[in-house]
Amino acid sequence: MIVRKNMGRAKSLLMLLIVLGFSFATYNLVSMIIDHNKNEGLVADESFGGRKVIGSAKFGSKYHVALTATDAAYSQWQCRIMYYWYKKVRDMPGSDMGKFTRILHSGxxxxxxxxxxxxxxDPLPEGLDRGYIVLNRPWAFVQWLEKADIEEEYxxxxxxxxxxxxxxxxxxSRTQPAGFPFFYIKPAENEKIIRKFYxxxxxxxxxxxxxxxxPVIIQKSLMEEIAPSWVNISLRMKDDPETDKAFGWVLEMYAYAVASALHGVKHILRKDFMLQPPWDLHVGKKFIIHYTxxxxxxxxxxxxxxxxxxxxFDKRSHLTSPPPKNLSLPPPGVPESVVRLVKMVNEATANIPEWDTLNRI
Structure with missing residues (x-):
C-alpha cells in the first residue's frame, strides 16, 4: 500500500535550519524533522519488513543497494538498466548484495x-536546490534512513x-567505509574553500x-550520523558563491567528503570499485561500469x-526517451570497456518489458 502525508512542517523546519546558519547543532533540527514525520512518506515495496541488524561488521555482511533517482525519462531508463543488472549479479558467487531500493526524490x-x-x-522546499537537482540526494537519504526498515547492516x-x-x-571494513577515488575531487588543491567548512x-x-x-559502501549506523551533516554542508556550499562557482556540478560530492571528515570518517579508497569508459580501457576485475x-x-x-x-554512445543523447534496442556495436579497435558497455545495455533493453514505451516524456 502507498501512503503519503503532508510534510509541510518538515519543510518549515528545514527552512529554519537554513536561517540559523547551518551549524552542526542543526543535526538536532534535522532529527526534529524526522521525528515529526516518522513513518510518513511514500513506500512501494512489500519486502521492506524485517529486523534491523545491530552489531559490529563482519566479513561477508550483506549491503543494501540504494539508488537515488528522479522521475524524468532520462533517469528512469538508466534505473531500469541498472536494476536489470543488479538482479543478474545479485546471487552470483562473490556477491554480498542484499535488497534494492530506488530512492525517488521527486516527491x-x-x-x-x-x-x-x-x-x-520529498524534495527540498521549492527553490532551495537552485536548479541543481542533486542537492535533493542527501535530504532523500536522511528521510529513507529514518523511515525504511533496512535489514542489511551496510x-x-x-x-x-x-x-x-x-x-x-x-x-x-569493520571500521571504514569503501569509496572510489575520483581524479577531479581535489581537496588539497581547494584548501581555501574546504577550510570554510572544515x-x-x-x-x-x-x-x-x-x-x-x-559509489560508497558504508555501515548503516555510520551513514545515519553523516547524512544530516551532508545535507547541511551541501546547502551551505550552494549558498556560498565562491564555493558554488569552484565546485560546480561536483559540489554535492565535495559536501559528502567534507561531512564524512567532520565525523572523523576515512574511506578505504578502491580504484577497482568502478571503471569509466572511454578512459578506462579494460573491465578486468572491476565491479561497476560508470557511463557518465x-x-x-x-x-x-x-x-x-x-x-x-x-x-x-552518450547517455545525454537520450534525455527525453530511452535509447533504442540493439544499438550498433563500436567499430574494430574500440576498447573492450566500451564494447562491454554497449553489449550490456543491449542485453538489458532486449529483456526489459515495454522498453520502448514505458518511460517516455
Whole structure:
C-alpha cells in the first residue's frame, strides 16, 4: 500500500535550519524533522519488513543497494538498466548484495513503482536546490534512513548510470567505509574553500577524502550520523558563491567528503570499485561500469573525445526517451570497456518489458 502525508512542517523546519546558519547543532533540527514525520512518506515495496541488524561488521555482511533517482525519462531508463543488472549479479558467487531500493526524490510516485522497489522522498522546499537537482540526494537519504526498515547492516550508495559488471563483495571494513577515488575531487588543491567548512582545528585538509557519496559502501549506523551533516554542508556550499562557482556540478560530492571528515570518517579508497569508459580501457576485475562520459570514435576505432564521432554512445543523447534496442556495436579497435558497455545495455533493453514505451516524456 502507498501512503503519503503532508510534510509541510518538515519543510518549515528545514527552512529554519537554513536561517540559523547551518551549524552542526542543526543535526538536532534535522532529527526534529524526522521525528515529526516518522513513518510518513511514500513506500512501494512489500519486502521492506524485517529486523534491523545491530552489531559490529563482519566479513561477508550483506549491503543494501540504494539508488537515488528522479522521475524524468532520462533517469528512469538508466534505473531500469541498472536494476536489470543488479538482479543478474545479485546471487552470483562473490556477491554480498542484499535488497534494492530506488530512492525517488521527486516527491511523487511514477510508473516504475511496480517494477523497481521504490521509496518516494520529498524534495527540498521549492527553490532551495537552485536548479541543481542533486542537492535533493542527501535530504532523500536522511528521510529513507529514518523511515525504511533496512535489514542489511551496510548500504551501497549508487547512481542510475552504474552497471554491475562483476559480482560486488562488501568492500568496507569493520571500521571504514569503501569509496572510489575520483581524479577531479581535489581537496588539497581547494584548501581555501574546504577550510570554510572544515576548519583547521578539525585537522589537515588531507582528512577529506577525494570521493563523492557514490559509489560508497558504508555501515548503516555510520551513514545515519553523516547524512544530516551532508545535507547541511551541501546547502551551505550552494549558498556560498565562491564555493558554488569552484565546485560546480561536483559540489554535492565535495559536501559528502567534507561531512564524512567532520565525523572523523576515512574511506578505504578502491580504484577497482568502478571503471569509466572511454578512459578506462579494460573491465578486468572491476565491479561497476560508470557511463557518465560520452564515447565518440571514428570508424578506425580512434577516440574523438570533444567531437561527435562517426560512432558514439552518450547517455545525454537520450534525455527525453530511452535509447533504442540493439544499438550498433563500436567499430574494430574500440576498447573492450566500451564494447562491454554497449553489449550490456543491449542485453538489458532486449529483456526489459515495454522498453520502448514505458518511460517516455
Amino acid at each position: 511523487r510516485a511514477d510508473q516504475l513503482m511496480s517494477e523497481i522497489p521504490t521509496f518516494v522522498a 548500504i551501497l550508495m549508487a547512481e542510475p548510470d552504474h552497471i554491475f559488471v562483476n559480482p560486488l563483495p562488501n568492500l568496507a 576548519p583547521e582545528e578539525k585537522g589537515p585538509v588531507t582528512d577529506v577524502d577525494p570521493i563523492g557519496n557514490s 562520459y560520452g564515447c565518440d570514435y571514428n570508424l578506425k576505432g580512434e577516440l574523438t573525445y570533444g567531437k561527435i564521432g562517426e560512432w558514439r
